[in-house]
Amino acid sequence: MPLTISVFSDVICPWCYVGKRRLERALDQLGQRQTTTIEWLPFELNPGMPADGMARADYRARKFGPERAAELDAQMAALGRQEGIGFNFERMTRTPSTRRAHMLIAAASQHGRADPVVDALFRAYFEDGRDVGDPDVLREIGVASGLDRAVVDDALGSEQLRALVESTERQAGEMQVSGVPFFIVDRKWAVSGAQPTEQWVAALSAA
Numbered sequence: 001m002p003l004t005i006s007v008f009s010d011v012i013c014p015w016c017y018v019g020k021r022r023l024e025r026a027l028d029q030l031g032q033r034q035t036t037t038i039e040w041l042p043f044e045l046n047p048g049m050p051a052d053g054m055a056r057a058d059y060r061a062r063k064f065g066p067e068r069a070a071e072l073d074a075q076m077a078a079l080g081r082q083e084g085i086g087f088n089f090e091r092m093t094r095t096p097s098t099r100r101a102h103m104l105i106a107a108a109s110q111h112g113r114a115d116p117v118v119d120a121l122f123r124a125y126f127e128d129g130r131d132v133g134d135p136d137v138l139r140e141i142g143v144a145s146g147l148d149r150a151v152v153d154d155a156l157g158s159e160q161l162r163a164l165v166e167s168t169e170r171q172a173g174e175m176q177v178s179g180v181p182f183f184i185v186d187r188k189w190a191v192s193g194a195q196p197t198e199q200w201v202a203a204l205s206a207a
């Protein structure tokens with residue numbers, strides 16, 4: 001039976017990347033990957049971040065303290081290896097604003113290319129250490145993911161898409177979504193957090 005799974009996510013959230021991989025693995029095991037529509041919805045972890053971002057070392061030090069930040073990166077890198085994700089935190093120099101990335105995802109959704117764009121954004125940030133707040137990086141990712149350059153250029157400057165992103169994020173707040181990833185299956189039931197593949201298999205099989 002076809003499924004629609006809506007996902008509130010941010011492209012700088014490592015747990016969102018892990019959650020995506022675990023869900024995909026479950027869908028593959030159930031033979032439902034091709035019949036499931038994934039709807040990617042915006043959730044900015046740092047909605048007040050300056051448009052050009054800030055140095056990641058400063059951001060992490062302020063949020064966690066340098067020692068705790070290093071511990072968390074090491075733990076996530078180890079978890080990533082188990083999930084087939086090559087987290088490369090030492091390459092990451094910027095913590096970006098993700099507003100424009102979400103605008104790009106919104107445009108990609110309108111053209112049936114959201115999933116490859118989201119995957120490319122995760123890989124660019126977490127594995128290649130690229131600044132996914134940089135419009136030039138976003139243009140490259142959008143075009144490489146199958147979008148026309150004109151669509152990408154329009155998306156990054158679109159006030160309509162900016163308003164859509166902000167409106168959807170307000171809806172998340174009204175739904176009391178306080179953390180990501182947050183999944184809504186067939187508009188009926190919710191799953192919070194990057195649940196293990198086995199739990200996804202059991203839940204989707206029961207549904």
